[in-house]
Amino acid sequence: MSRSLPALLLGALAFVGTLAITSGAGPGLDPDSMSYLIAANTLKHGSGLRDIERDWFAADSTMPLAHWPPGYPIAIAAAERAGLDGIAGARFIGALAAFVSVVVIVLLVSEIAGTGAGMVAAVLVMVTPAVVQVHESVLSEPLFIALLVLTLWSMVRAPDRPLVAGVCAGLANIVRYAGVSLVGAAVVWSLLRAGSARQRIARAAVAATPAIVLQGAWVLRTMHSAGPSSIRRLSVYGEITSTLREGWGTASAWLVPGMGQSLGIFVAAGAAVLVVVAIWGSRRIGAPRRGVVAAALLAGCYVALVIASRTIADPGIPLDDRMMAPLLVLLEIALVLAVAPAWRSWPRAARVVLAIAFVSWGAAALRVSVVSARYAVGTGNDFAEDCWRDSPVTAWVRAHGAGRAVYSNVPEALYFRAGRFAHEPPDEIDAKTMRAFADTLARRRALLVVFDETCGDLAGNVDSMLVRLPLREVAALPTGRVYESVADSEKVAMPARITRPKAGPSYKPVSRKP
Numbered sequence: 001m002s003r004s005l006p007a008l009l010l011g012a013l014a015f016v017g018t019l020a021i022t023s024g025a026g027p028g029l030d031p032d033s034m035s036y037l038i039a040a041n042t043l044k045h046g047s048g049l050r051d052i053e054r055d056w057f058a059a060d061s062t063m064p065l066a067h068w069p070p071g072y073p074i075a076i077a078a079a080e081r082a083g084l085d086g087i088a089g090a091r092f093i094g095a096l097a098a099f100v101s102v103v104v105i106v107l108l109v110s111e112i113a114g115t116g117a118g119m120v121a122a123v124l125v126m127v128t129p130a131v132v133q134v135h136e137s138v139l140s141e142p143l144f145i146a147l148l149v150l151t152l153w154s155m156v157r158a159p160d161r162p163l164v165a166g167v168c169a170g171l172a173n174i175v176r177y178a179g180v181s182l183v184g185a186a187v188v189w190s191l192l193r194a195g196s197a198r199q200r201i202a203r204a205a206v207a208a209t210p211a212i213v214l215q216g217a218w219v220l221r222t223m224h225s226a227g228p229s230s231i232r233r234l235s236v237y238g239e240i241t242s243t244l245r246e247g248w249g250t251a252s253a254w255l256v257p258g259m260g261q262s263l264g265i266f267v268a269a270g271a272a273v274l275v276v277v278a279i280w281g282s283r284r285i286g287a288p289r290r291g292v293v294a295a296a297l298l299a300g301c302y303v304a305l306v307i308a309s310r311t312i313a314d315p316g317i318p319l320d321d322r323m324m325a326p327l328l329v330l331l332e333i334a335l336v337l338a339v340a341p342a343w344r345s346w347p348r349a350a351r352v353v354l355a356i357a358f359v360s361w362g363a364a365a366l367r368v369s370v371v372s373a374r375y376a377v378g379t380g381n382d383f384a385e386d387c388w389r390d391s392p393v394t395a396w397v398r399a400h401g402a403g404r405a406v407y408s409n410v411p412e413a414l415y416f417r418a419g420r421f422a423h424e425p426p427d428e429i430d431a432k433t434m435r436a437f438a439d440t441l442a443r444r445r446a447l448l449v450v451f452d453e454t455c456g457d458l459a460g461n462v463d464s465m466l467v468r469l470p471l472r473e474v475a476a477l478p479t480g481r482v483y484e485s486v487a488d489s490e491k492v493a494m495p496a497r498i499t500r501p502k503a504g505p506s507y508k509p510v511s512r513k514p
Contacts, residue, residue, distance in 0.1 A: 007106035028137030028381025040076035071175035113340035170210030
């Protein structure tokens with residue numbers, strides 16, 4: 001009970017805190033949030049897991065969900081079946097995931113290094129800006145982090161029960177595709193355990209089975225309903241320098257909260273020395289090191305998977321706070337597990353310096369997180385931001401767009417703020433494609449809703465496309481314009497073989513936080 005009470009108290013604090021930072025203008029609505037919420041809603045109403053259909057030449061407004069795994073939408077749908085709407089359900093799932101993560105962290109670290117260390121580890125995670133930011137929005141990361149921590153706990157506390165770790169890792173794998181790294185870590189962990197080669201292979205097979213069943217079923221379903229290339233297009237994309245640079249920027253912001261990258265090199269060097277000394281000290285006093293090794297293995301597999309995915313599966317994968325948050329959680333747990341056992345054997349001066357460093361970092365991280373949370377609640381993140389909420393363009397579509405098909409360069413804004421599905425205009429602006437697109441607009445009596453960059457950076461070549469289309473401006477508004485076709489009665493047949501790669505959203509979220 002001495003360990004359970006602090007765990008439950010901190011877990012309750014994380015639960016209430018997550019609900020608080022998703023109140024007001026929140027929760028944040030990332031472009032990915034649209035896919036999660038649509039899939040949850042279609043599943044609830046018996047239409048299966050479906051996503052918005054972006055392709056301009058598609059007749060249907062939705063398509064089978066494929067680009068994202070099903071775990072998070074299924075969880076939201078379960079909350080909806082319990083009586084919550086989609087966004088309220090997502091808030092509850094995020095808060096529950098925060099509760100589970102914190103409780104498990106406290107219990108895991110406490111069992112190895114003492115209750116005080118468990119509480120320190122949980123507090124460090126709770127104030128980490130990257131972790132706070134992913135809990136501010138409708139994103140799958142909070143649920144993934146909870147399953148990540150459960151996987152770590154099962155690897156450390158139940159090393160001879162590989163099925164437990166396998167189930168946790170398998171569930172994480174259908175929440176985020178990056179969860180395959182957890183499966184790999186669980187398999188490697190089983191192979192590293194003592195025993196004969198036959199025993200090790202049997203344990204590894206057991207650890208891998210849940211993921212094989214779950215992910216295999218999802219891949220087969222997706223290939224059957226959405227085509228073999230619908231999840232990701234594999235290729236060698238190369239040019240990873242900018243991605244690594246972004247990752248270093250994210251790591252620096254974690255090492256020196258609120259100070260930028262200028263001091264990151266020095267703090268990184270100091271942190272590396274600290275970890276090496278702590279592990280050496282732990283070894284000298286015979287403290288358990290299983291937790292550190294398991295966390296390091298999970299972190300290594302996660303990094304390797306993200307880099308490999310960026311190289312061969314998706315060149316748009318960023319190493320931002322969202323992608324790095326699970327890694328930071330593992331690093332913080334490993335750091336506490338490495339330091340705490342050696343703590344009492346250190347000289348008093350070293351302990352004082354370390355305590356000051358931890359408190360200073362925690363205060364800086366808390367300050368950054370508070371600023372972020374206030375912005376999320378008061379102004380809103382991404383499509384919850386007041387600029388999108390108050391957009392005259394979305395208000396116009398709500399008022400005048402009934403009964404008209406809609407095309408837009410920012411479908412997310414129309415879904416969240418006008419309750420409308422919208423196709424995207426074509427990326428290509430050659431004459432053949434433009435004639436076919438103009439014909440489509442005319443046949444469907446469609447509106448073309450074009451947002452400007454008032455509320456965020458926009459990708460694509462919409463302005464170049466507009467001058468090539470026979471359009472009439474219906475409305476000119478502060479955040480964009482609305483057009484309709486003025487094509488004559490002569491229809492141009494739509495080409496039968498116009499295709500383009502599945503792309504992500506054309507809107508690129510830009511944080512306007514202070």
